[in-house]
Amino acid sequence: MEGEKINSNPKIFIEERGKMLKEKKCLIWIYIHRRGDRIMKKTRVLIADGSTFMRIMLATALERTDFEVVGEAKDGEEAIKKCRELKPDVMLVDVALDGKDGIEVTRTVVNDDPSVVVIMLISESINSPDVIVAAIRAGALGYIKKPLTAEEIQQSIRGALKRR
Numbered sequence: 001m002e003g004e005k006i007n008s009n010p011k012i013f014i015e016e017r018g019k020m021l022k023e024k025k026c027l028i029w030i031y032i033h034r035r036g037d038r039i040m041k042k043t044r045v046l047i048a049d050g051s052t053f054m055r056i057m058l059a060t061a062l063e064r065t066d067f068e069v070v071g072e073a074k075d076g077e078e079a080i081k082k083c084r085e086l087k088p089d090v091m092l093v094d095v096a097l098d099g100k101d102g103i104e105v106t107r108t109v110v111n112d113d114p115s116v117v118v119i120m121l122i123s124e125s126i127n128s129p130d131v132i133v134a135a136i137r138a139g140a141l142g143y144i145k146k147p148l149t150a151e152e153i154q155q156s157i158r159g160a161l162k163r164r
Contacts, residue, residue, distance in 0.1 A: 042068040046088035048079035061150035076100025094121045103138045110139030117160045
């Protein structure tokens with residue numbers, strides 16, 4: 001770059017700089033998307049589920065869209081601790097967590113920070129409406145029955161965020 005003339009027009013300079021970056025095959029990950037004139041950040045999600053497989057599946061499905069998985073927890077105590085540390089926008093909580101169950105985690109999280117949107121994950125084997133009622137009373141803004149699809153997860157999160 002020694003002896004290189006720098007163009008004084010910022011737009012042209014940025015375009016030239018962009019071409020140089022492409023030539024060097026630089027890849028830049030930006031967690032901000034432009035939508036019209038508004039700049040929106042990705043929705044930050046914390047996953048709390050006792051199943052490693054379920055945590056991986058949820059994280060993979062969410063990160064392929066406009067969600068950012070900021071953390072994972074395998075039991076109730078860890079879920080509460082990570083929620084306090086990471087300050088997610090949304091928390092997916094399995095109702096059958098070890099230690100503190102999903103209902104108690106939801107109650108604690110919502111009391112600590114009412115802006116966190118909690119969505120309860122309920123196993124298909126739990127076929128009791130009482131669990132759903134308890135989750136809603138604890139502060140959950142929605143629930144998803146397992147097994148679930150990526151589309152169901154995304155729709156549930158977007159719906160809960162609108163109800164917030």
